[in-house]
Amino acid sequence: MEQGAISDYGFLSDCRSAALVGRNGSIDWWCPDRFDAPSVFARLLDPAGGHWWLGPVAPGRVQRSYERDTLVLRTVHHTPEGSVAVTDALAAEQGARAHELGMNSPAVLLRVVEGLSGRVRMGVDYLPRPEYGLITPYLREQDDGSVLARAGPAVLVLRGDGLRLRVVDDRVRHTFEVAAGQVVGFDLAYAATHGAPPARRDAVPGVADTVRAWQAFRESHHYDGRHAEVVRQSATILTGLTYARSGAVAAAPTTSLPELLGADRNYDYRFSWLRDFAMTMRAMWVAACPDEASRLFAWAAYSTGRIGAEPVPVVFGLEGERDISEHFCDNLAGYANSSPVRIGNDAWRQRQLDVPGEVVSAIWKFRDYLGAQFGAELREMVLGLTEQVAATWHLPDRGIWEHRDAERHYLCSKVLCWVAMDRAVRLAPRLGERADVRRWAGIRDEIRATVLREGYDERRGAYTGVLGSPELDAAVLYLPVVGFLPAQDPRMRSTIEAVERELGADGGLIRRWADDPGGFLLCSFWLVECLVLAGQRERAERLFEEVTGHANDVGLLSEQIDPGTGAQLGNMPQALSHIGLINAAWRLTDPRVD
Structure with a gap:
């Protein structure tokens, strides 16, 4: 068999x-x-x-x-x-x-x-x-x-x-x-x-x-927005990916299902990524799961511990374990002979500067639910993350796609550093005497100016993946989603068009970069959100229907889709794909920027 x-x-x-x-x-x-x-x-x-x-x-x-x-x-x-x-x-x-x-x-x-x-x-x-x-x-x-x-x-x-x-x-x-x-x-x-x-x-x-x-x-959970059936299904899948004892959400229940058949881009996703924190929290809130959101906050606070000068790990074990070092199962041939089979994920060692921004953004969004006074651990986490961004935003990192080669100055990482400082300034009244609003606001403005000055390539007519580089990266679609730039800004509008033109594929799919083997479903859902924010609701609706059509017969989405065959690729079901679906459906319901 x-x-x-x-x-x-x-x-x-x-x-x-x-x-x-x-x-x-x-x-x-x-x-x-x-x-x-x-x-x-x-x-x-x-x-x-x-x-x-x-x-x-x-x-x-x-x-x-x-x-x-x-x-x-x-x-x-x-x-x-x-x-x-x-x-x-x-x-x-x-x-x-x-x-x-x-x-x-x-x-x-x-x-x-x-x-x-x-x-x-x-x-x-x-x-x-x-x-x-x-x-x-x-x-x-x-x-x-x-x-x-x-x-x-x-x-x-x-x-x-x-x-x-x-x-x-x-x-x-x-x-x-x-x-x-x-x-x-x-x-x-x-x-x-x-x-x-x-x-x-x-x-x-x-x-x-x-x-x-x-x-x-x-x-006990009621969603009243658009595309209710697929949102409820995706919310059920996210619940199924939640490790109930801690509240952590696993990125996927599988390891080493390949992004390209026969290749070695196959990783263990059975852990919980802080990088995905804000998107996960937003999806849980949209799907009317506030209790799970609250537990995920607690998991994040206890997992990070007291924050110092060392980078916050991007990924943890489901009960907050930090060391999830990677090794190979040489006795297993791999799915469709796509080896190696990996156990563990060495991304925990990487510097990924977007992580604090994801977490602080989520805390800002849920500030009213969390009450007028944060608990001591949550307050310490925000202060620690903000100061870490202030000290490190100018450094290169591995980016949100967790590249395993050299560190670079990834544009999306810088933007999420801006998000961290921006939301921390807004949260300052709840952070006590140690909130240094004037210094934080100055750093926020410096980051923004750097991105606007060095991140746009005039010849490509687009914001690109790395400061000073002409190479496109679909991660730039995240900029309007987090409120860094309006989707109708002329440069941002030109960027969206460039991503569609050069990274788009059949089936409403968007590749992350030019030689990415598959259409990355989260990026396709980001494009849905960008189109809504740009006032193109009808196009966004059509794209949403096209992308959700890649689910299998019981509504499950993997990480990527092969544009040529329509086959699912990567670990499945993939939390980020279902998170992207939920958040795009809500954007079609309520187009306001968070």
Whole structure:
């Protein structure tokens, strides 16, 4: 059984971990302890990496959808023998409702097979491979018909209602028939080897309880703007990417899905980026999730700690870990032989000067929600970030795209330094005696003058990616979004036209730079916002519809799209793509600059 296309996968989450299930019924990715923990299934990255397939022996036509406002996936298989539905979920804690979702998830995969018509022969192929495929576990048939897998740090128990599962060599292979009206449930429970044993959840009531938990959560959030259906779906996906115990939002639940097939631009995105902070906060607010926004503030304050002269890391582990050093899994071939497979992300070592601006901007936007007086940690964070920008804005950095070559004077980084100083000046009344408004305002004005003087290339008729360089970078579309320049400013209008003309591709896609292999979805949504701000609402609406049309059949967006084939590229689902969608929909609803 081969790896599916990236767009073939559906996303399951219990707000602790994630699983990806293909259209063919194979769960090819699951890191049960938490999003960034070692996998027990990794066929997504290597055919031998482990999987759990459950589906009709005779393939047929497939229809998929999520139960409304959930990440419980229902797949209907229409075969020559009849039709059968398989419902997949990562179990919520029993009885969990609304904001309890994910706080104590039991790490159990649930699968319910329901006969719809005829009599369909079903197959099971279960091949667990813990530690990113490094370990072949012992499989033992149990008296109750279940199978115990034990190896290294992981214990797994697979059960099927009324079935006695059999071990064949190093896997479970089993077939059974399901007739119309018949229901068969499976549960696969994980536990650490040296902890409490795996907890059983009966599949049928467990799925029903998980649906109720998700729907109770979404019922407490109301979005009244344009494109409500896709916004609600994207908000649900963002919730699924939230690590409930800390409030951190993972950039994606996967690692090393490539930006270009066969190349080495493939990174581990199972962490939380401060760089994305303001956009994430805005999307959560738009989607009416203020509680999650508040928790994300707290996570950021505690993760950064007391800020000194060293650059604030751009990315943290989900519980605030700072050192997430990168290494390679040489035993995995990579998706479509796109190696290496990376675990960890060395971007945590980079200087990225936009980070403080993202954070301070978010605090400014949510100032009223946070109250007249900030908590001590939040106040210290704003003061520390502002002073760091004051001392370092003139330095080169790696930019928001986290380039791994030489540091440069990236224009967007300078603009976000301006944002940090501008918002800090506005926040000064809440920051106490240490707010140095006159000095901060002077630095803010100096940064702005530098960008306006050195960032515009007269021959290209555009603001460019690096000060003094003629090379275009779609990151400049962020300038009107953060209020640095109005979209109708003649130079900004010329810049937007240049980006569309030279970095645009079919399908409403925008590349980040000229030789970027794919259209970067966030940049396409930034263009939607720019068009609204430039007064071109009808064009913006058409572009929004075109870009959202790149989602797969269950509404998931990856990081990039291949302009030639329309194939999804990069880690998926990608938080930034869904954040961009939500924020663009709101800009179409309310065009005011934040």
